[in-house]
Amino acid sequence: MSTSINLAVIPGDGIGQEVVAQGLKVLTAVLPQDVKLETREYDLGAQRWHRTGETLPDAELEALKHHDAILLGAIGDPSVPSGVLERGLLLKLRFAFDHFINLRPSKLFPNTATPLAGRPDIDFVVVREGTEGPYTGNGGSLRTGTPAEVATEVSVNTAYGVERVVRDAFERAASRPRKKLTLVHKNNVLVYAGHMWKNIFDKVGQEYPQVTTDYLHVDAATIFFVTQPERFDVIVTDNLFGDILTDLAAAVTGGIGLAASGNINPTGAFPSMFEPVHGSAPDIAGTGKADPTATILSVALLLRHLGYEEQAVRIEEAVSADLAERDGTFRSTDAIGDALAARVAG
Ligand code: ATP
Ligand code: MG
Numbered sequence: 001m002s003t004s005i006n007l008a009v010i011p012g013d014g015i016g017q018e019v020v021a022q023g024l025k026v027l028t029a030v031l032p033q034d035v036k037l038e039t040r041e042y043d044l045g046a047q048r049w050h051r052t053g054e055t056l057p058d059a060e061l062e063a064l065k066h067h068d069a070i071l072l073g074a075i076g077d078p079s080v081p082s083g084v085l086e087r088g089l090l091l092k093l094r095f096a097f098d099h100f101i102n103l104r105p106s107k108l109f110p111n112t113a114t115p116l117a118g119r120p121d122i123d124f125v126v127v128r129e130g131t132e133g134p135y136t137g138n139g140g141s142l143r144t145g146t147p148a149e150v151a152t153e154v155s156v157n158t159a160y161g162v163e164r165v166v167r168d169a170f171e172r173a174a175s176r177p178r179k180k181l182t183l184v185h186k187n188n189v190l191v192y193a194g195h196m197w198k199n200i201f202d203k204v205g206q207e208y209p210q211v212t213t214d215y216l217h218v219d220a221a222t223i224f225f226v227t228q229p230e231r232f233d234v235i236v237t238d239n240l241f242g243d244i245l246t247d248l249a250a251a252v253t254g255g256i257g258l259a260a261s262g263n264i265n266p267t268g269a270f271p272s273m274f275e276p277v278h279g280s281a282p283d284i285a286g287t288g289k290a291d292p293t294a295t296i297l298s299v300a301l302l303l304r305h306l307g308y309e310e311q312a313v314r315i316e317e318a319v320s321a322d323l324a325e326r327d328g329t330f331r332s333t334d335a336i337g338d339a340l341a342a343r344v345a346g
Helices: 015-030 046-052 058-064 084-096 159-174 191-205 218-227 239-252 293-305 309-325 333-345
Strands: 004-012 036-041 069-074 101-107 123-129 139-142 150-153 180-185 212-217 234-237 260-264 272-276
Touching (some): 015 069, 015 309, 101 293, 123 159, 159 180, 159 234, 180 191, 180 218, 191 212, 293 333
Antiparallel strands (some): 101 123
16 A cells, blocks of 8 residues: 555546545545645547547557556547447556456445335445457458448457456455355357356356355346345456446446446556546536436445545545434435545545
8 A cells, every 4th residue: 555646537428527526525534744745637528529630649548557556437428430449548548557356336325216126235346357359449340331331340268368357356256244156157158268258267266165155147137136135245247248237237226326436457557547437427417416426335345445445444434433323315426426525534
């Protein structure tokens, strides 16, 4: 654990700006006096692209490398063609910094609306592979735009890539009280990749006899997310399955305003990046309606990653207590940030 944190901040677009301000407020409040927090803000996102045509210039990519971690608000705006910022900024960062773990905890907090009957006890974390699967841009289109068009999108799975994410998931499972890890894939149909995932999972599992393991096809997993979410502790899965499952997980645990995530390189070779799962929500930008809790919980993940476990827990407990006591009246973005900052400082 360092005695200073050199943080890169990318507020981004729409409500990204608003929620990041609250995240920083809580971060400042929770850190011990003797930890020096330095921040540098990066102007990246839709406005920058409109102004200069740039998404993530190499000079900024280089500068970002020298931070301990990155806090991101949200990137994206309907005025920018789909894919420009995703590929030119978000995926570029993920590949450049080799963020092979996409971490998404799912917890049902008190007083949070869930569409599930009987308020099951939901507290699991999805470890999604971040750099492979169908996300590598490997594919193409033949006879584009004609009735005879053929498009391919190749799912890339390397033993190296699968083993490192599976190992990380076993480590996380071993450190949690329930010590249970579920592999989710579709190895009855995607046999080449699916069998490799399962074989590697079984092999690495031999080193973790204390961890109980399970395997589910992704279609069955979607059913259990809704009917028996309490059966999950840690889930490890492929990039695309993880994308879909974690949105489902956010929906059953009270929605997008509470869902936090980390794009992590556990080796520490590059800074990891923490962000709320939601997007820039242009429909509510500037109205004070954005819930900053997801960003504040992302700050907790950031602190845990940097070794500030006690401060991370303090933020999570503050969110829990704050939600337990809330009486349902509307609170602005700022008011939620203030309430949580006061709780973690106290
Ligand atoms: P993206 O493509 O960037 O994921 P999106 O179009 O999927 O964006 P989001 O920006 O994630 O959409 O938001 C979807 C809707 O959920 C928004 O229009 C907004 O009404 C609501 N929403 C998102 N984030 C929040 C938040 N933090 N607090 C309250 N409501 C939110
Ligand atoms: Mg979205």
